[in-house]
Amino acid sequence: MNLELHDIQGIxxxxxxxxxxxxxxxLHVAEPVAARRWLGALIDRIQTCEQRPDPAVPCFNxxxxxxxLAALGLDPEALGxxxxxxxxxxTEPQRSRALGDDGxxxxxxxxxxxxxxxxxxxxxxPVHCLLMLFAVSPAELELAVEAxxxxxxxxxxxxxxxxxxxxxxxxxxxxxxxxxxxFRDAISQPGIQGLHPQSGNLPQVxxxxxxxxxxxxYGLITECPRVHRQRxxxxxxxxxxxxxxxxxxxxxxxxxxxxxxxxxxxWQFLDQASRDPDGSANPQRRLELAARLxxxxxxxxxxxxxxxxxxxxxxxxxxxxxxxxxxxxxRCPLGAHIRRSNPRDSLSPNPGSAASLAxxxxxxxxRRGRTYGTPLSASFDPEEIxxxxxxxxxxxxxxxxxxxxxxxxxxxxxxxxxNSQFNGLLDETDPLLGPRRLPSGRPTDQFxxxxxxxxxxxxxxxxxxxxxxxxxxxxxxIAALRYLASLTx
Numbered sequence: 073m074n075l076e077l078h079d080i081q082g083i084x085x086x087x088x089x090x091x092x093x094x095x096x097x098x099l100h101v102a103e104p105v106a107a108r109r110w111l112g113a114l115i116d117r118i119q120t121c122e123q124r125p126d127p128a129v130p131c132f133n134x135x136x137x138x139x140x141l142a143a144l145g146l147d148p149e150a151l152g153x154x155x156x157x158x159x160x161x162x163t164e165p166q167r168s169r170a171l172g173d174d175g176x177x178x179x180x181x182x183x184x185x186x187x188x189x190x191x192x193x194x195x196x197x198p199v200h201c202l203l204m205l206f207a208v209s210p211a212e213l214e215l216a217v218e219a220x221x222x223x224x225x226x227x228x229x230x231x232x233x234x235x236x237x238x239x240x241x242x243x244x245x246x247x248x249x250x251x252x253x254x255f256r257d258a259i260s261q262p263g264i265q266g267l268h269p270q271s272g273n274l275p276q277v278x279x280x281x282x283x284x285x286x287x288x289x290y291g292l293i294t295e296c297p298r299v300h301r302q303r304x305x306x307x308x309x310x311x312x313x314x315x316x317x318x319x320x321x322x323x324x325x326x327x328x329x330x331x332x333x334x335x336x337x338x339w340q341f342l343d344q345a346s347r348d349p350d351g352s353a354n355p356q357r358r359l360e361l362a363a364r365l366x367x368x369x370x371x372x373x374x375x376x377x378x379x380x381x382x383x384x385x386x387x388x389x390x391x392x393x394x395x396x397x398x399x400x401x402x403r404c405p406l407g408a409h410i411r412r413s414n415p416r417d418s419l420s421p422n423p424g425s426a427a428s429l430a431x432x433x434x435x436x437x438x439r440r441g442r443t444y445g446t447p448l449s450a451s452f453d454p455e456e457i458x459x460x461x462x463x464x465x466x467x468x469x470x471x472x473x474x475x476x477x478x479x480x481x482x483x484x485x486x487x488x489x490x491n492s493q494f495n496g497l498l499d500e501t502d503p504l505l506g507p508r509r510l511p512s513g514r515p516t517d518q519f520x521x522x523x524x525x526x527x528x529x530x531x532x533x534x535x536x537x538x539x540x541x542x543x544x545x546x547x548x549x550i551a552a553l554r555y556l557a558s559l560t561x
Contacts, residue, residue: 075121075266075279075286079322079549082119083133083204084282084473085267087258087440090127091206092240093213094442096328096469097220098189098232099201101143105561106228108144112557120550121267130216131206134553135326135545137161140200145559146299150319153297154546157477158325162542163192169511170486173539177490177507182538188330189233189541197232199543202328210239235330235469237442245452246371248387251443252333252466253362253504253536254452256372260390260414262436273391275426277433284475284549285321289433294475296320297546299555308555322549324473327481329542330444331505333467338362338536339454345530358454361530364521365503367408370452375404393417395424401522406495409504412488418495435483441471467537477544492516505537 077085088094101107111134119131136144138158142151151159160167163184168174175183184191190199203220207213217234224231243249248256263269263276264283270276280288284296298316299309309317339358342365346357363369369382376392377383379402395417398404404411411418414436417428445466449456474480488494489502492510501507501516508517521528548556 075283076322076549077122077267078120079551080121080283081133081323081547081549082121082123082125082131083440083547084264084324084438085121086125088125088131088206089240090125091131091208093207093210094237095205095213095217096235096237097203097205097217098199098235099203099224100197100230100232101140101200101228102230103228104143104145106226108557108559110223110227110229111144111553115550115553115557118550118553125206127208130212133204133547135202135204135547136556137199137201137543137545139198141546141556143200144556145561146556147303150297150299150303153299153319155295155325155477157482158544158546162190162327162329162544167482170482170490172485172490172501172507173542174511176511176513177509179535179538182332182535182540187539187541190328190543191541197230199232201229202326202543202545235444237444237469238446240442242447242450243443246384246387248372250370250447250452251468252335252445252447253338253366254370254449254454254457255366255368256370256387258439259368259372259388260410262433262438264438271390275429275433277436280475281433281436281480282324282438282473282475284323285318288475289430296323304555306558308558309551319548319552319555320546321551323552324475324547325477326545326547327470327472327474327477327542328545329470330540331468331470332465332538332540334534334536334538335448335466336457336460336462337534339457341532341534341536343454343458355455362454364405364408365519367404367410374410375408379403393424395428399423400524401495402524405519405521407497407500407503407520409502412491412494412502413484415488415495435480435488437472437474437480437484439470439472441469443468465540467540473547503533503536508533508535 205216251257265276266279278289280286280294284294288294296318297320299319301315301317304317312318342358342361346354346361348354368374371382371387373383373386376398377386419428419431448460489505499516500518503519509515517533519530
């Protein structure tokens with residue numbers, strides 16, 4: 073099925089790498105009529121997948137929460153056709169517990185009642201809209217942000233928060249972008265059938281896993297929210313079954329989580345855990361331990377392909393498997409971060425086969441986030457990080473796109489990242505993102521490095537990442553945005 077690229081927002085196709093400056097505006101709808109006019113005036117400026125971004129022109133994309141759709145005036149019947157997870161939101165108590173955000177399992181400072189935005193604090197205004205801006209330079213970004221914020225009051229919108237990002241050039245080393253712990257990032261991204269060219273020997277993922285209205289990994293058309301045809305008299309939306317029009321086609325769902333990274337604490341822990349018997353520091357062992365927690369070397373080389381040392385030739389290598397080359401985790405530990413977040417061919421019912429990769433394809437995430445804050449070391453040198461004064465917040469604005477939040481993002485977080493028995497392990501969660509104790513109180517602060525004949529077990533891992541905000545959003549297609557802008561009381 074050919075994708076209708078003109079109707080799909082551009083952030084699904086690309087991360088805007090040629091627009092290294094970015095900011096995210098969290099907005100609240102204060103006056104619906106004016107907000108709909110504002111949205112209608114913005115639509116022609118929204119980047120689509122069909123357009124090749126012009127570096128000289130800022131790029132815009134927009135997403136809406138379920139309360140935001142209601143605030144714009146979408147009727148209750150249509151609102152009820154959205155998936156439950158979007159309707160309930162990220163902070164619904166049972167969902168918060170499953171994600172590891174509740175007070176029993178998470179760092180108390182990272183629970184929703186303490187979030188800076190999107191949380192359950194009494195003083196917080198609900199987030200209705202996420203406006204993403206991308207520009208070629210900080211100066212151009214400021215002009216775009218100033219123009220946009222200047223239009224908000226007349227547009228019936230209030231600014232809840234501006235979330236800035238690090239300039240991509242400031243996060244680059246050896247030709248790649250690093251996250252704050254110092255590891256090359258954005259290597260393992262799924263290719264979408266009909267949208268991205270084939271890369272390596274890994275199979276592409278059906279478009280319906282990321283774009284509503286197309287065939288997904290189960291061979292089914294991904295379900296879309298609907299509106300009754302009588303509520304779309306101008307036919308702005310494509311017709312669907314049972315007397316409805318398709319509000320979701322060419323849209324998707326966007327998960328946003330602001331993740332503070334405790335960078336100095338990360339390297340301090342590794343420094344202590346890797347010291348020699350006489351108490352002296354061992355930088356090489358410290359680096360090796362860091363690589364085993366992550367599953368890649370800082371330069372990007374996967375441990376499965378290069379278990380003993382970093383290899384610049386493998387910096388972007390992504391065409392590897394686990395079951396065929398490392399089923400026991402002797403190269404890359406079974407609980408390493410990248411092995412949990414993307415198990416590749418190691419899943420049941422038939423590990424090492426095409427069937428295993430097919431199962432994996434049903435849980436992939438398309439990541440589009442960026443870091444924020446100043447790196448503790450411009451060169452991401454652990455020695456400099458350990459010596460640096462640390463008083464600034466820094467981390468990752470985690471953004472992922474998926475057509476089924478429950479089966480994709482929530483499954484990965486719940487069943488792989490937070491699973492204390494993942495891959496046959498015990499009392500371990502993801503070494504970077506996982507909670508350090510279960511809701512029952514049982515500690516999960518262990519990390520095992522498989523070995524022959526003797527394994528090594530690291531104990532007492534602290535929390536290296538704390539959630540500071542988050543929400544679920546609907547990322548509409550262009551036609552759906554036009555429909556939302558046309559709503560009348």
